[in-house]
Amino acid sequence: MSTTIVISIIMTILIAATPILLASLGELVVEKSGVLNLGVEGMMLCGAVCGFGATVATGSLLAGFLAAMAAGVATAMIFAFLTLTLSANQVATGLALTIFGVGVSSLIGKPFVGRTVGRLEPLLPAALSDHPVLRVVFGYDILVYGAIALTAATAWFLTSTRPGLILRAVGESDSSAHAIGYPVIAIRAAAVAFGGAMAGLAGAYFSLALTPMWADRLTAGRGWIALALVVFASWKPGRLLLGAWLFGAVATFELQAKAMGATWLAPEFLAMLPYLATVVVLTLISMRRAGAEGSAPACLGKPFATA
Amino acid sequence: MSRKTVRNRVTDLKGNKMTRMIDRRTILAGAAAGAALPLAARDAHAQAPMNVGFVYVGPIGDHGYTYTHDQGRLALQKALGDKIKTNFVENVAEGPDSERVIRQLAQAGNKLIFATSFGFMQPTAKVAKQFPNTYFEHATGYMRDKNLATYNARFYEGRAVIGTIAGLMSKSGKAGYVASFPIPEVVMGINAFTLAARKINPNFETKVIWASTWYDPAKEADAAKALIDQGCDMITQHTDSAAPLQAAEQRGVFAFGQASDMKNFAPKAHLTAIVDDWSQYYIDRTKLALDGKWVTGDVWGGLKEGMVKLAPYNDAMTPQARAAADKIQADIISGAVHPITGPVKDNKGAERLKAGEKATDEALNKMDWYVEGVQA
Numbered sequence: 001m002s003t004t005i006v007i008s009i010i011m012t013i014l015i016a017a018t019p020i021l022l023a024s025l026g027e028l029v030v031e032k033s034g035v036l037n038l039g040v041e042g043m044m045l046c047g048a049v050c051g052f053g054a055t056v057a058t059g060s061l062l063a064g065f066l067a068a069m070a071a072g073v074a075t076a077m078i079f080a081f082l083t084l085t086l087s088a089n090q091v092a093t094g095l096a097l098t099i100f101g102v103g104v105s106s107l108i109g110k111p112f113v114g115r116t117v118g119r120l121e122p123l124l125p126a127a128l129s130d131h132p133v134l135r136v137v138f139g140y141d142i143l144v145y146g147a148i149a150l151t152a153a154t155a156w157f158l159t160s161t162r163p164g165l166i167l168r169a170v171g172e173s174d175s176s177a178h179a180i181g182y183p184v185i186a187i188r189a190a191a192v193a194f195g196g197a198m199a200g201l202a203g204a205y206f207s208l209a210l211t212p213m214w215a216d217r218l219t220a221g222r223g224w225i226a227l228a229l230v231v232f233a234s235w236k237p238g239r240l241l242l243g244a245w246l247f248g249a250v251a252t253f254e255l256q257a258k259a260m261g262a263t264w265l266a267p268e269f270l271a272m273l274p275y276l277a278t279v280v281v282l283t284l285i286s287m288r289r290a291g292a293e294g295s296a297p298a299c300l301g302k303p304f305a306t307a
Numbered sequence: 308m309s310r311k312t313v314r315n316r317v318t319d320l321k322g323n324k325m326t327r328m329i330d331r332r333t334i335l336a337g338a339a340a341g342a343a344l345p346l347a348a349r350d351a352h353a354q355a356p357m358n359v360g361f362v363y364v365g366p367i368g369d370h371g372y373t374y375t376h377d378q379g380r381l382a383l384q385k386a387l388g389d390k391i392k393t394n395f396v397e398n399v400a401e402g403p404d405s406e407r408v409i410r411q412l413a414q415a416g417n418k419l420i421f422a423t424s425f426g427f428m429q430p431t432a433k434v435a436k437q438f439p440n441t442y443f444e445h446a447t448g449y450m451r452d453k454n455l456a457t458y459n460a461r462f463y464e465g466r467a468v469i470g471t472i473a474g475l476m477s478k479s480g481k482a483g484y485v486a487s488f489p490i491p492e493v494v495m496g497i498n499a500f501t502l503a504a505r506k507i508n509p510n511f512e513t514k515v516i517w518a519s520t521w522y523d524p525a526k527e528a529d530a531a532k533a534l535i536d537q538g539c540d541m542i543t544q545h546t547d548s549a550a551p552l553q554a555a556e557q558r559g560v561f562a563f564g565q566a567s568d569m570k571n572f573a574p575k576a577h578l579t580a581i582v583d584d585w586s587q588y589y590i591d592r593t594k595l596a597l598d599g600k601w602v603t604g605d606v607w608g609g610l611k612e613g614m615v616k617l618a619p620y621n622d623a624m625t626p627q628a629r630a631a632a633d634k635i636q637a638d639i640i641s642g643a644v645h646p647i648t649g650p651v652k653d654n655k656g657a658e659r660l661k662a663g664e665k666a667t668d669e670a671l672n673k674m675d676w677y678v679e680g681v682q683a
Contacts, residue, residue, distance in 0.1 A: 005536050009536075110368055115571065211524040213524070215548055219525075220520070220524065255516055255530045255533040256533045259483070260537060261682050263683060267517035270519075
C-alpha cells in the first residue's frame with residue numbers, strides 16, 4: 001500500500017467523521033442536561049437545505065453555515081416548546097421532529113434540486129493543503145479543525161466551568177437543581193438550542209462541503225449514527241472523537257477493501273460492519289451497573305414540571 | 308409531508324396550470340372536483356379529461372430515477388393537453404402501503420395507472436384484478452394480466468456506449484464503478500460497460516465497489532474517491548445521486564451521469580450521461596387508452612425506441628471517442644451490434660457465450676456472473 005493511499009484513507013476518515021462528530025457533540029450537551037432529542041436527523045436536514053439555499057441566494061458559504069445553524073436552532077425550538085414547555089414525551093416528539101425535518105427540507109429544497117455551489121475549500125494555502133505528504137495534517141477545511149477544537153472546548157466546558165457543572169446538575173437531578181434556584185427549563189432549552197445549532201452545522205457540512213448539492217434525505221441517516229455515538233462514547237466528549245474516527249474508519253475500510261480487490265469479502269459482510277460494531281459496543285455498555293461512571297445522566301428523557 | 312399528499316395539476320380553460328394539494332384521504336373528492344372544474348365552463352360536446360395516475364418510489368426531487376418518470380408525466384400532460392389530467396403520488400414505500408395508494412388512485416377514477424418501481428409489482432397485480440376496467444402499467448416487473456402491462460428500458464445499451472468512450476478516453480485503463488446491489492439489472496450494466504471498453508483496450512479493467520444502497524451521497528462520493536485512489540481515471544455509477552461525479556470533478560478525472568443529465572454537478576468531469584426517457588412510451592400508451600385500443604404487453608425499449616438516450620457530449624471528448632460513441636449507438640439501433648455478444652469469458656475463466664452468440668433477454672434477466680476484466 002503506497003503512502004498516497006494511506007494518506008488518502010486517513011483524510012477520508014477524518015472528513016467522514018466531521019459531520020457525525022459535530023452533530024453528536026450537540027446531542028451530548030443536550031443529553032447531559034437531561035433531554036433526549038431523537039430529532040438529530042431532522043435538524044440536520046433542515047440545516048442542510050437552509051444552508052444550501054442561503055449560499056445559493058448570497059453566494060457566501062459563511063452565510064450558508066450561519067443560516068444552517070439558525071435553521072437547526074429553529075427546529076430545535078419546536079422540540080423545546082413541545083417537550084420542555086408542554087412536557088410532551090421526548091422520544092415521540094424527537095421521532096416526529098425527524099419525520100418533520102425530512103418533509104419540510106424536501107419542500108424547501110424543491111427549487112434547489114439539480115443545482116450546485118462551490119465547495120468549502122481547505123483552510124490553508126495550497127502549498128500546505130496540496131502537499132503530497134503534509135496534506136494529511138494541513139489539507140482540511142475549517143470545520144474539520146473546528147470540530148476537533150469544539151470537542152476539546154465542550155470537554156472543558158462540562159468538566160471545568162461553573163455553567164458546565166450547573167448543566168450537568170440539571171441533567172443528574174433536576175429537582176435538586178430547581179430547589180437551589182437554577183432555572184431548569186431555561187438551561188435545558190439553551191442546551192437543546194446548542195444541539196440544534198450543531199446539528200444544523202453538521203447538515204450543512206453535507207450540502208456545502210462533502211457533496212455540494214441538495215437532494216432529498218441528503219444526510220442518509222447520519223443523524224442516527226450521531227445519536228448512537230453519544231451512547232457509544234458514554235457521554236464523554238473525548239471518547240466521542242475516538243468513536244467518530246472509528247465509525248469513519250469502519251465505513252472507509254469497507255470501501256477501500258473493495259477498491260483494492262478484496263473480492264473474497266462479501267459486500268454484505270462489509271456493509272454490516274458498522275452495525276455489528278454498534279451492537280457490540282451497546283452490549284458492552286449495557287453490562288455496566290446503573291449509576292457507575294460513564295452511564296447515562298440520571299434524568300435523561302424525564303420531563304420536568306414544577307409542581 | 309409529501310408522502311401524504313397528491314399534487315394535482317389541472318389545466319383550466321385559459322390553459323393556466325393550477326397546482327393543488329390534496330390529502331390522500333380526500334383524493335376521491337379531490338379528483339372528482341378536479342374533473343368537474345374544467346367541465347363546468349366547457350361546451351356540452353367536450354368530454355371529461357381521462358385521469359392518468361403515477362406512483363413513484365422516490366421523491367420527484369431526486370434528480371434521478373423518479374425525476375425522469377416525472378419528466379415523462381409532464382411531457383405526457385403537455386402532449387395531450389386537456390384530453391387528460393395526470394395525478395401522482397411520490398415517496399410511496401414498496402410493499403403494503405403501495406397497494407393502498409394504487410387502489411385509491413384506481414377508485415379515484417384514474418383510467419390508466421403507471422406504477423414505476425419493481426417493488427410495486429405484487430400490489431399492482433392484486434389491484435389490477437379488482438379493477439378489470441382500469442389499465443395498469445408496471446415498470447421493471449414481470450407479472451402481466453389482461454389489464455396489466457409491463458415496461459422497462461435497456462439501460463445496458465447506454466452502458467455499452469459509455470464503455471466505448473471509457474475505453475478510448477482512459478489513460479490508466481481502469482474504470483471505477485460505484486454500484487448498488489448485485490442484481491441482474493446492475494450486473495448486466497457492468498458487463499456491457501466492460502465488454503465495450505475491452506473491445507477498444509483488451510487490458511481494460513473495471514473495479515466495482517458495492518455501496519449497498521441506491522442513495523447515500525456521502526458514501527457514494529467516498530466510494531468514488533477510493534476508486535480514484537486505486538488508479539481509476541473513469542468513474543461510472545449505478546446509484547442515484549450525483550455525488551460520484553462531484554468527487555470525480557474534485558479529483559480531476561472523468562465520469563458519466565446516471566438517469567439524467569448531471570453536467571451541472573461536474574462541468575469538466577461529466578463526459579455524457581445515460582438518460583432515461585419515458586415520455587414517448589407514456590404518450591403512446593395513453594393515446595391507446597384514450598382511443599380504447601390499449602392492450603396488455605411487455606415493452607423493453609432501448610436506444611432504438613428512445614427510452615434510453617445519451618446526454619450531449621462534453622467538449623473534452625476526443626473526436627475519435629465521439630465518432631466511436633456515435634457509431635456504436637447507430638449499430639445498436641440498427642441491430643448490427645448486440646452489447647453482449649460472444650466470445651465472452653467470465654472473470655473466473657469459464658466460457659459463457661460462444662463466438663457470435665448473443666445474450667438472450669432471458670439470460671440478461673438472470674445474469675449473475677461478471678465478464679473478464681471485472682473486479683467485483
